[in-house]
Amino acid sequence: MKRRSLMTTVAALAVMMGSLGAALAQDVLKFGAAAPKTGPLAGGADVTHWPAVRLWVEQTNAAGGLQLADGPALIELIEYDDQTNPQQAIQAAQRMATQDRVDFMVAPYSTGLNLAAAPIFSQLGYPQITGSNVTNQQPELSAQFPGMFFVLGRTSVMAEDTAQVLVDLREAGDIGNRVALVNVADAFGIEMAGISRAVLEENGFEIVYQTSYPLGTQDIAPIIDGAKAANPDAFIAWSYPGDTFALTDQAIVQDFSPSVFFTAVATAFPSYYGRFGQQAEGVLGMGGVNPDDPAFQAFATAHEDLSGQGPDFWASASTYATLEILGQAIEATGSRDRAVVMEYLQDSSNSYETVLGPVQFNDMNDNERYWTVGQWQDGVFRGVAARGRDGVSDVVLKDGWD
Amino acid sequence: MFFILITGLLLGGTYALIAMGLNLQYGVARIMNLANGEMLVAGGFAAFWVYTAGQVSPIAALIVVAPVAFVVNWLIYRIMLRPLVKRAKSRGALEVDSILATFGLSFALVGIMSWMFGGGYFNYSYLAQRVDIFGSSYGQNRVVAFSIASLIAAGLWLWLSYTRAGLRMRAVAVSPESARLVGIDVTAVSALAFGLGGAVTATGGALISMFFTLDASVGVLFTMKALIIVIMGGVGDIRGTIVAALILGIAETFVARVIDPGLTLAAAYVLFLGILLFRPQGLFGKKPT
Numbered sequence: 001m002k003r004r005s006l007m008t009t010v011a012a013l014a015v016m017m018g019s020l021g022a023a024l025a026q027d028v029l030k031f032g033a034a035a036p037k038t039g040p041l042a043g044g045a046d047v048t049h050w051p052a053v054r055l056w057v058e059q060t061n062a063a064g065g066l067q068l069a070d071g072p073a074l075i076e077l078i079e080y081d082d083q084t085n086p087q088q089a090i091q092a093a094q095r096m097a098t099q100d101r102v103d104f105m106v107a108p109y110s111t112g113l114n115l116a117a118a119p120i121f122s123q124l125g126y127p128q129i130t131g132s133n134v135t136n137q138q139p140e141l142s143a144q145f146p147g148m149f150f151v152l153g154r155t156s157v158m159a160e161d162t163a164q165v166l167v168d169l170r171e172a173g174d175i176g177n178r179v180a181l182v183n184v185a186d187a188f189g190i191e192m193a194g195i196s197r198a199v200l201e202e203n204g205f206e207i208v209y210q211t212s213y214p215l216g217t218q219d220i221a222p223i224i225d226g227a228k229a230a231n232p233d234a235f236i237a238w239s240y241p242g243d244t245f246a247l248t249d250q251a252i253v254q255d256f257s258p259s260v261f262f263t264a265v266a267t268a269f270p271s272y273y274g275r276f277g278q279q280a281e282g283v284l285g286m287g288g289v290n291p292d293d294p295a296f297q298a299f300a301t302a303h304e305d306l307s308g309q310g311p312d313f314w315a316s317a318s319t320y321a322t323l324e325i326l327g328q329a330i331e332a333t334g335s336r337d338r339a340v341v342m343e344y345l346q347d348s349s350n351s352y353e354t355v356l357g358p359v360q361f362n363d364m365n366d367n368e369r370y371w372t373v374g375q376w377q378d379g380v381f382r383g384v385a386a387r388g389r390d391g392v393s394d395v396v397l398k399d400g401w402d
Numbered sequence: 403m404f405f406i407l408i409t410g411l412l413l414g415g416t417y418a419l420i421a422m423g424l425n426l427q428y429g430v431a432r433i434m435n436l437a438n439g440e441m442l443v444a445g446g447f448a449a450f451w452v453y454t455a456g457q458v459s460p461i462a463a464l465i466v467v468a469p470v471a472f473v474v475n476w477l478i479y480r481i482m483l484r485p486l487v488k489r490a491k492s493r494g495a496l497e498v499d500s501i502l503a504t505f506g507l508s509f510a511l512v513g514i515m516s517w518m519f520g521g522g523y524f525n526y527s528y529l530a531q532r533v534d535i536f537g538s539s540y541g542q543n544r545v546v547a548f549s550i551a552s553l554i555a556a557g558l559w560l561w562l563s564y565t566r567a568g569l570r571m572r573a574v575a576v577s578p579e580s581a582r583l584v585g586i587d588v589t590a591v592s593a594l595a596f597g598l599g600g601a602v603t604a605t606g607g608a609l610i611s612m613f614f615t616l617d618a619s620v621g622v623l624f625t626m627k628a629l630i631i632v633i634m635g636g637v638g639d640i641r642g643t644i645v646a647a648l649i650l651g652i653a654e655t656f657v658a659r660v661i662d663p664g665l666t667l668a669a670a671y672v673l674f675l676g677i678l679l680f681r682p683q684g685l686f687g688k689k690p691t
Contacts, residue, residue: 038512042521043617050521084619185664213663216623218614219416221409221540222658241523245615253532253541266523275525309522 027073029066029336032096033106039084041110043241047269048132048315049109051307056323058306066327069334078102086116093117097124103336107322111135111188118145127342129326131319142365147342149361151318153370158286159195161372161385165395166234166260167203174397175259180209180232182223184240192238208232218242224250234260241266245275252279257400268314268374268381280376282398287314288374288383290391299355313374313381321354328352357389404536406659412540414651415548416610418555418644420624421631423603429638430575430595433483434497436504438628439621440511441600445471445607446616447515450524460528460608467608468601475600479593515618525615543612550609554602559640571595575638634677636687646685
């Protein structure tokens with residue numbers, strides 16, 4: 001399923017027409033991207049991944065491409081559908097490297113697919129700058145795959161900051177000690193719930209209800225019923241998109257309204273607010289942005305103009321940032337030689353200007369400044385907890401659904 | 403206890419909506435339709451589209467969705483599946499061919515839907531209010547979907563049991579060869595059953611879209627569920643499908659609420675295996691003669 005983006009071609013043509021004489025001399029940098037267009041994660045990739053990638057390509061080309069030592073080069077983007085299948089992700093990477101001979105690759109979408117593709121990126125010598133990959137194994141991964149970089153953050157920190165939101169609210173006397181904790185039964189949900197439980201218990205919270213549910217479940221009534229019966233002050237769900245929607249929907253139907261209502265992936269999607277409107281006010285979730293930041297606002301406007309939908313308030317921007325970082329590394333070295341660019345990326349003294357603000361990798365290829373918890377407030381998903389980012393808003397208590 | 407029972411029934415009603423169409427297609431037309439889930443998602447997308455674009459109620463949309471789905475499925479049978487039926491030397495051969503053909507069709511449908519609607523998540527808010535039954539709250543949309551599922555099931559059962567066309571359909575379901583001997587146009591009846599099954603499936607999709615988050619690729623989950631229910635209930639028997647769907651719904655809700663929500667899938671498969679062990683033909687299926 002190879003599709004060369006029409007937009008890219010049009011943009012490229014427009015730029016070439018604009019600079020007639022120089023056009024002939026202009027070079028092309030091939031970028032390959034494989035991510036879900038079908039399969040269970042296609043919905044998430046359609047919001048978070050593809051529009052951000054295409055937007056960066058379009059904007060870069062509109063600005064004349066990337067400046068290499070021997071002149072500017074326009075980006076040609078080659079897209080593949082990995083079908084949310086790790087095996088397909090690996091095959092697509094191989095194909096892009098050997099048949100399409102791409103100069104660089106966009107990292108896949110989601111934690112699982114990034115981990116699956118890491119060995120092949122490493123083996124083929126491509127830098128893998130991930131924007132939608134949350135894991136706790138960064139030290140091990142960066143030791144094993146020195147070309148793998150992490151922009152989005154760590155699971156343990158996400159869980160710790162979520163717990164800290166609860167600690168702060170309890171200290172302010174706003175909530176009590178009782179927490180209901182549920183999770184989707186896959187790698188992400190199990191890992192998050194495990195860390196979350198440990199951190200909450202360390203902080204003296206009582207887990208009054210805990211359960212997991214299978215991936216793909218949308219019949220969530222018994223879970224909300226169980227959580228409601230336990231009468232918690234806070235409800236935390238390490239959920240995926242389908243169940244994030246279903247849990248919220250069911251909580252509204254059963255009028256389960258604890259002071260803290262937290263759902264994970266997709267809470268930050270514009271479609272979440274589109275679906276629940278005013279009822280989403282006060283819902284907490286993973287991620288967040290500073291929606292007042294002009295850089296994010298410009299990104300959001302361009303995103304909407306290109307794809308007809310706004311970015312999500314979390315990983316869309318970090319996905320875009322991965323390409324800004326790669327682009328800046330390529331321009332700084334003026335080279336299309338991956339080894340040269342890789343060396344630049346691995347130099348932890350370099351920093352990059354991105355839509356997230358400045359990004360700098362430490363010696364474990366980890367970006368230490370990122371958003372961890374957000375909340376819907378007045379129609380935008382504001383970051384209410386972050387590491388090293390400005391513009392953190394205060395948390396508000398959820399005041400029922402009606 | 404009431405909560406478990408009613409939630410289970412509502413879930414079972416949803417399952418019945420998912421499975422009734424497949425039962426007609428597999429039971430009568432003998433096509434193991436692996437694109438069934440995609441047809442369901444297409445029905446959901448159609449409802450989503452008319453609701454968001456025209457503010458038309460997804461229930462009113464059924465007036466258009468059902469006939470369109472009927473025609474589309476009828477055409478699929480006549481154009482794509484009929485040659486397989488003609489060629490097949492045995493029922494086994496037809497099943498293998500139809501599984502492969504509809505498996506391909508499911509990919510094609512996912513591709514078409516992704517192209518038309520994008521790969522994103524689709525849901526909307528319709529009748530997402532509370533309704534209290536015996537002191538517990540349920541979603542109005544689920545109750546409405548259950549009611550319509552009941553009406554469709556009752557209508558189908560009455561039609562199959564008490565009309566001449568229904569009798570012809572049952573005859574083809576039991577034995578296509580013998581049906582031909584008594585002058586039944588098996589091809590026409592099969593095409594009708596396949597089209598009708600598709601219409602019921604798309605109707606189910608439109609109703610489910612009121613409370614499920616759908617995306618273009620999610621169909622396979624519904625196909626799996628529908629297969630389990632049809633086989634549990636007995637191929638070709640509408641009553642069996644409904645009873646199996648309700649049992650499954652109640653069992654899953656019971657396990658989720660009383661034991662552990664993580665075990666619902668396991669419970670479904672244990673139930674499935676148990677029934678297959680003791681009644682391989684399904685709850686209401688006829689023993690092969």
